[in-house]
Each structure stands twice: as C-alpha cells, then as structure tokens.
Amino acid sequence: MLTDRQLLILQVIIDDFIHSAQPVGSRAISKMQKVTFSSATIRNEMADLEEMGFIEKTHSSSGRVPSEKGYRFYVDHLLSPLKLSNQEMNIIHEAFKDRMLEYERVVQKSAGILSDLTNYTSIILGPEIFETKLKQLQIVPLNDQSAVAILVTNTGHVEHRAFNVPAEIDASDLGKMVNILNEKLSGVPLVQLHEKLYLEVSELLRKHTRDYENAFEYLRAALLDEQPAKLYVGGKTNILMQPEFKDLDKVRSLYGMIEKENEIAHLLRSDQSGLNVKIGHENQFDAMQNCTLITATYRLGEDQMGTIALLGPTRMEYNRVISLMNVLSQEMTETFQSWYQSE
Incomplete structure (x- = not known):
C-alpha cells in the first residue's frame, strides 16, 4: 500500500514525464508547487517506488520514468477526469x-x-456485419454491359459495387429483380443474405425473369461478395x-x-x-x-x-x-x- 506521500510523488513523476518526455529527478520534483518535501525525502521515496516497480531508471540519468506498472496504477487509481476546453x-x-x-x-x-x-x-x-442489416438495394444500369449495385444498410453505410451485366438480362428484368429483392431482403442481416437468396428469392426470380440462371448468378455475385472488416x-x-x-x-x-x-x-x-x-x-x-x-x-x-x-x-x-x-x-x-x- 502506497503512502499519501508516495502517491503524490508518483503522480507528479508521471504527469511531468507525460508532458516533457524527460526523466524526472528529485530536485525538479522539490521545486513543484504542490510538493513540500525536501530533495532527500523525495529521493528516499523514489527509491522505494523504484523498488516496488512503479518507476524505473533510464541509463545513467539520475531521473526516473514511469514503468508499465506505474502507468497501470496511475490509470486505475490516480486519474482525475479532465474537462475538455x-x-x-x-x-x-x-x-x-x-x-x-x-x-x-x-x-x-x-x-x-x-x-x-x-x-x-x-x-x-x-459495426459487426452479423448485426448489420440490408435496408435497401438499387441496381443502376451504366450501359448495356455494366451496372452498379447500391446497398444501403440500417447503419447508414452505403456500398457501391460495379458489375458486368449478362447480355441476356434487359432493363425490365433488372427492375423486377430490384422490386423482388427489396420486398424479400429488406431488414435481413447481411450474413443471412446467402440463405434468403436461395430459399426465398430464387423461386420468385424463376417465375418473373426470362433468363433465370444468368439473373441469379448476377445477383449472387452482387450481394454475396465477401464483407471486409x-x-x-x-x-x-x-x-x-x-x-x-x-x-x-x-x-x-x-x-x-x-x-x-x-x-x-x-x-x-x-x-x-x-x-x-x-x-x-x-x-x-x-x-x-x-x-x-x-x-x-x-x-x-x-x-x-x-x-x-x-x-x-x-x-x-x-x-x-x-x-x-x-x-x-x-x-x-x-x-x-x-x-x-x-x-
């Protein structure tokens, strides 16, 4: 258990070192306003703090710097909240x-x-992808060969993914696909898109699009891309x-x-x-x-x-x-x- 005097000296050493990045000596501590002890007393207390592992000596300097144990104690027991400017x-x-x-x-x-x-x-x-849900999907054709899938999540994240559009898929099919997806996948966690796409969306696509195989592969690539951190x-x-x-x-x-x-x-x-x-x-x-x-x-x-x-x-x-x-x-x-x- 540290004494009140040791607590004060430890706090002074850490506060000074944080701002100066220079080892702190007993003479410098004795000149600080809130310290009323002599240099000799401070040296003795510093020796005890060093023996307990709260501070350590660097090279040949007579000053001390905080150890990891000292910083840990400082954060856990000595830290006072600072009011921001x-x-x-x-x-x-x-x-x-x-x-x-x-x-x-x-x-x-x-x-x-x-x-x-x-x-x-x-x-x-x-946020964790496991907790992130699809809010809305848009597919915007850029030309006959390419389009951009725009995914909006419930967290406000917007992701754009450019893809090549199979020649067999026309604009009317794209519109139907978007309507089906938003109806069936809105509110679904991203990690469940794979399962929902196969179990619920595939059959609807089979009924409402002319080239089901190409359309489904297109959507699978657009929606099931790996989600990076x-x-x-x-x-x-x-x-x-x-x-x-x-x-x-x-x-x-x-x-x-x-x-x-x-x-x-x-x-x-x-x-x-x-x-x-x-x-x-x-x-x-x-x-x-x-x-x-x-x-x-x-x-x-x-x-x-x-x-x-x-x-x-x-x-x-x-x-x-x-x-x-x-x-x-x-x-x-x-x-x-x-x-x-x-x-």
Missing part, C-alpha cells in the same frame, strides 16, 4: 451538427477529429512522430502492424464494451509493447456496436484522451440513435 467541445459538436451525413462520413470525421486533437493514431471499427484510420503516421519511436526497427514494426487491418479489427472486437486501456505488454502484438491502446464502444441502435480506438505511446495524456474518447463515443451514439428514432 470549449474549443475542443465545439470542434466535436460541429462535426456532428449535420444529421444528414451517412454512416461512412460520420465515422471518417470522427477518426480525423480524434487523431487531430491528440496527435496519435485513431482507429474506428464499424470496416476499419477507418486517422493520423496513421502520427504515433511515429513521438520521441519514443526514433528507432527505425520499432517504426517499421509498428507501421507494418497498423497496415494489417484484419488483425487490428480482430483485436478491437476482442475488447469488452465501455472504455478499456491496455498499456505496453498488456497488448498482444509485440509491435505495440511500447504503446497504449485505449478503446471505447459506441452504439448503433439497441444491439449494434462499433469501437473507437486510439494508439499512442505509453507516455500518453491519459486524462485528456479518455475524456475525448468518452465525449466522442457519446456523440456518435447519439447521432446514430437519432437516425433510428427518425426511421
């Missing part, structure tokens, strides 16, 4: 003022805001500008990991709902062991959930970052819920 709040509110934005644009804006306000790398994972990244290179990442091998390793979108998506899906903080070796990837990953969830309707993540150095401004993520996830949730209520 009016400017920060205005930036966030302005971004969500336009309620007509589609899902894709809202998420892209959110990723950009988070990376801009923190100078870290933001990653936002879209929906990952949106902001400030991809921001984290590489931090003092901790001057080592080129570290930079290459970390940047390579950020590029592996499916692995990142799997990592974000594994977190529980709410806000989670993983520091250093708590992260499963070797490339992230000098990093902190903070995740927060946002909701789309009652059952659908996405994830906001921020990747930065362990020397992260935790109180401000956590406040930003809480406000942003709340704004995203409120925006998407307003869509559902207006439907």
Whole structure:
C-alpha cells in the first residue's frame, strides 16, 4: 500500500514525464508547487517506488520514468477526469451538427477529429456485419454491359459495387429483380443474405425473369461478395512522430502492424464494451509493447456496436484522451440513435 506521500510523488513523476518526455529527478520534483518535501525525502521515496516497480531508471540519468506498472496504477487509481476546453467541445459538436451525413462520413470525421486533437493514431471499427442489416438495394444500369449495385444498410453505410451485366438480362428484368429483392431482403442481416437468396428469392426470380440462371448468378455475385472488416484510420503516421519511436526497427514494426487491418479489427472486437486501456505488454502484438491502446464502444441502435480506438505511446495524456474518447463515443451514439428514432 502506497503512502499519501508516495502517491503524490508518483503522480507528479508521471504527469511531468507525460508532458516533457524527460526523466524526472528529485530536485525538479522539490521545486513543484504542490510538493513540500525536501530533495532527500523525495529521493528516499523514489527509491522505494523504484523498488516496488512503479518507476524505473533510464541509463545513467539520475531521473526516473514511469514503468508499465506505474502507468497501470496511475490509470486505475490516480486519474482525475479532465474537462475538455470549449474549443475542443465545439470542434466535436460541429462535426456532428449535420444529421444528414451517412454512416461512412460520420465515422471518417470522427477518426480525423480524434487523431487531430491528440496527435496519435485513431482507429474506428464499424459495426459487426452479423448485426448489420440490408435496408435497401438499387441496381443502376451504366450501359448495356455494366451496372452498379447500391446497398444501403440500417447503419447508414452505403456500398457501391460495379458489375458486368449478362447480355441476356434487359432493363425490365433488372427492375423486377430490384422490386423482388427489396420486398424479400429488406431488414435481413447481411450474413443471412446467402440463405434468403436461395430459399426465398430464387423461386420468385424463376417465375418473373426470362433468363433465370444468368439473373441469379448476377445477383449472387452482387450481394454475396465477401464483407471486409470496416476499419477507418486517422493520423496513421502520427504515433511515429513521438520521441519514443526514433528507432527505425520499432517504426517499421509498428507501421507494418497498423497496415494489417484484419488483425487490428480482430483485436478491437476482442475488447469488452465501455472504455478499456491496455498499456505496453498488456497488448498482444509485440509491435505495440511500447504503446497504449485505449478503446471505447459506441452504439448503433439497441444491439449494434462499433469501437473507437486510439494508439499512442505509453507516455500518453491519459486524462485528456479518455475524456475525448468518452465525449466522442457519446456523440456518435447519439447521432446514430437519432437516425433510428427518425426511421
């Protein structure tokens, strides 16, 4: 159990190191306004904190830096919520003022805001495909040989898929197909489209289209395309500008990991709902062991959930970052819920 004096010294060391990125010595601590102890007393307490594993010495410097254990204790027990500035709040509110934005644009804006306000790398994972439903389908002919299928989901996501149209299918058949699909597939989860297409739609197509075989193959290709993870990244290179990442091998390793979108998506899906903080070796990837990953969830309707993540150095401004993520996830949730209520 840490004494009140040790708690204060630990907090001062971490707060100072977060802002300066420089080891903190006893003399510097003794000059801080809220510290009333002598340098000798501070040195003794720092020695005890180091022995307990909360701080550590770097090279030959007399100063100390927080350890992963120190950061963990700081986040769990010493962190005070930071009130965001009016400017920060205005930036966030302005971004969500336009309620007509589609899902894709809202998420892209959110990723950009988070990376801009923190100078870290933001990653936002879209809702699970298992929870996403088809709302509307349109097929727009471009010419005699090609068309675009436009899929709109209940989350506001719009996807365009260009396809070659078999010569045997004419415009009247396309119109019939769209009407049948919207009647039978609206509200169906994307992962169930395959089953519904075969069980319910195929027989109707057989009755109402002249070239059933070609029409069905066309639809199968348009609707059953593999659904990639929906990952949106902001400030991809921001984290590489931090003092901790001057080592080129570290930079290459970390940047390579950020590029592996499916692995990142799997990592974000594994977190529980709410806000989670993983520091250093708590992260499963070797490339992230000098990093902190903070995740927060946002909701789309009652059952659908996405994830906001921020990747930065362990020397992260935790109180401000956590406040930003809480406000942003709340704004995203409120925006998407307003869509559902207006439907």
